[in-house]
Structures are given as C-alpha cells and as structure tokens.
Amino acid sequence: GQNIDQPTEMTATEGAIVQINCTYQTSGFNGLFWYQQHAGEAPTFLSYNVLDGLEEKGRFSSFLSRSKGYSYLLLKELQMKDSASYLCAFYGGATNKLIFGTGTLLAVQP
Amino acid sequence: GAGVSQSPSNKVTEKGKDVELRCDPISGHTALYWYRQSLGQGLEFLIYFQGNSAPDKSGLPSDRFSAERTGGSVSTLTIQRTQQEDSAVYLCASSLVSGSPNEQYFGPGTRLTVT
Numbered sequence: 359g360q361n362i363d364q365p366t367e368m369t370a371t372e373g374a375i376v377q378i379n380c381t382y383q384t385s386g387f388n389g390l391f392w393y394q395q396h397a398g399e400a401p402t403f404l405s406y407n408v409l410d411g412l413e414e415k416g417r418f419s420s421f422l423s424r425s426k427g428y429s430y431l432l433l434k435e436l437q438m439k440d441s442a443s444y445l446c447a448f449y450g451g452a453t454n455k456l457i458f459g460t461g462t463l464l465a466v467q468p
Numbered sequence: 469g470a471g472v473s474q475s476p477s478n479k480v481t482e483k484g485k486d487v488e489l490r491c492d493p494i495s496g497h498t499a500l501y502w503y504r505q506s507l508g509q510g511l512e513f514l515i516y517f518q519g520n521s522a523p524d525k526s527g528l529p530s531d532r533f534s535a536e537r538t539g540g541s542v543s544t545l546t547i548q549r550t551q552q553e554d555s556a557v558y559l560c561a562s563s564l565v566s567g568s569p570n571e572q573y574f575g576p577g578t579r580l581t582v583t
Binding site for chain 1: 472501503509510511512513516524526527559569570571572573574575576577
C-alpha cells in the first residue's frame with residue numbers, strides 16, 4: 359500500500375533552523391514534493407526531489423533518500439511568516455495522483 | 469487568468485441539497501485534480517482528469533459525488549444530497565503533466581458548509 363507520515367506540529371524560534379521529516383512507503387515512486395499552506399489559503403509548491411540528495415532553494419532545502427523512504431524539509435533563518443502547514447506528497451506508482459501527508463503545522467515564535 | 473480559480477469561495481447549504489463547485493484551471497494545463505481538505509487534515513484526493521482520457525475517480529467517497537470537465541478546461545464537482553460530513557474545503561489543482569517536476573498549482577478552494 360501507500361503511506362506517508364510526518365509530525366503533526368512543531369515549534370521553532372525566529373532566526374533558527376528547523377527540519378521537518380517525512381517518511382513514506384509506496385510500491386512505485388515518481389518524486390516527492392513539499393508544499394506550504396498558510397491558514398485559509400491554498401497550498402503552494404516549495405520543492406521537488408526525484409533523485410537522492412539535497413536540493414537547495416534560498417532559505418529552504420529538501421532532502422531525499424529513496425532507499426530509506428525518507429525526506430526532510432529544512433528551513434533556515436526562520437521568519438514569522440514561515441508559520442504555516444508544510445505538506446509532504448509523492449506521486450504513487452504509475453499514476454499522476456499526488457498522495458499527501460496530513461501536514462506539519464509549524465509555529466514560529468519570536 | 470494567471471492562476472487556478474474556483475467559485476464560489478464559500479457555500480452554505482442545507483443537508484439534502486445538491487451543490488456544484490466550479491474550477492477554472494491554468495490555461496494550457498491538461499491535468500486537473502479535485503481534493504478535499506477537512507479541518508486540520510491533509511488533502512484527500514477525489515478525482516483526476518487528464519486530457520481526453522477517462523478520469524481517475526478512485527478517490528470519490530460515494531456515488532453522491534461526481535465531476536465533469538467540459539472541453540478539456542473548466543471542471544464542475546457536483547455533490548448530491550449533501551450530508552454534514554461533506555463540510556470541508558474543496559481544492560482544485562492543475563498541472564502540465566509533461567515534463568518534470570509536474571507540480572500542481574492549487575486554486576483558493578471552496579469552503580462548503582452543510583447545515
């Protein structure tokens with residue numbers, strides 16, 4: 359079957375670094391996505407990993423290990439506006455259907 | 469428009485009534501998706517359209533739910549005989565499909581409340 363798991367909530371301090379983990383199980387794999395969703399808004403695309411390793415994009419980086427079924431999103435120099443839900447998702451198997459985790463609600467405190 | 473649009477933004481309906489939710493994808497995007505998000509939950513896949521292919525309806529929770537996509541563009545999600553458990557935000561997304569990473573672009577959603 360297909361399964362995806364991430365922590366429900368995290369708290370971090372403004373200016374700090376936070377790592378949000380995501381683990382998944384699937385028989386087929388076509389890439390892993392991270393989306394950001396502010397309260398009451400639509401999810402917006404942050405990053406995509408299809409090969410093992412780290413993808414860096416400004417203050418945000420995403421890592422993937424396909425053999426371990428593991429990814430993380432790293433947020434540096436946290437700002438208050440980074441308070442949001444972060445959704446991990448993958449394309450399962452031969453479909454174009456994105457399977458989403460329940461999201462990690464990140465609260466950035468002063 | 470530049471992004472995915474959805475209407476209405478909010479809909480309050482009485483239990484037992486039918487509702488229609490509309491989605492206008494990004495021009496040129498061949499794939500269109502519907503998701504449902506209940507309060508504090510992740511996104512639940514409902515249905516997927518790709519070009520002229522038969523839609524993937526595997527996520528529709530019951531036969532009260534249906535969707536169509538006319539002319540390969542605008543899509544309508546219909547919920548018949550609404551129930552209180554149908555209350556959620558219904559999100560539409562579109563993507564190009566070809567190429568990588570094929571990220572999905574989401575609309576602002578329709579918040580449905582069934583009383």
